């Protein structure tokens with residue numbers, strides 16, 4: 001859980017507007033292999049609801065706002081408000097995440113360290129907790 005952290009990106013604003021830079025292996029603590037973005041989710045929708053065995057992510061609300069709740073499977077949780085285009089949140093592997101409270105203008109940009117592989121997703125919370133308790137990774 002202590003690996004989850006906010007990431008501030010360099011801003012190069014001038015009288016023409018704003019420009020924010022996020023470079024892989026520099027501002028983003030991994031090589032960026034995949035980009036996707038989520039928009040048009042209603043305020044009462046909860047997305048995510050999974051953990052990833054292999055993927056690390058940085059989430060940035062490049063427009064609008066949303067929240068992400070992160071759980072470590074050991075009873076700790078934290079809620080982060082994503083409301084600035086120049087600030088992201090880094091999520092390591094093996095944390096449970098729920099994204100919610102999307103504003104109508106929310107565009108949630110996600111940078112990922114892996115190509116998509118549905119097999120590395122854990123979509124059942126009890127399974128996530130049991131993999132955390134079982135010391136996932138040590139026996140593999």
Ligand code: TYD
Nearest residue numbers: 034035036038046047048049050115116117
């Ligand atoms: P899903 O994991 O449910 O999105 P979220 O976690 O943001 O709520 O993904 C929605 C659909 O998109 C699902 O059919 C899987 C597919 N998908 C891909 O094909 N590639 C990807 O990189 C991602 C994130 C999803």
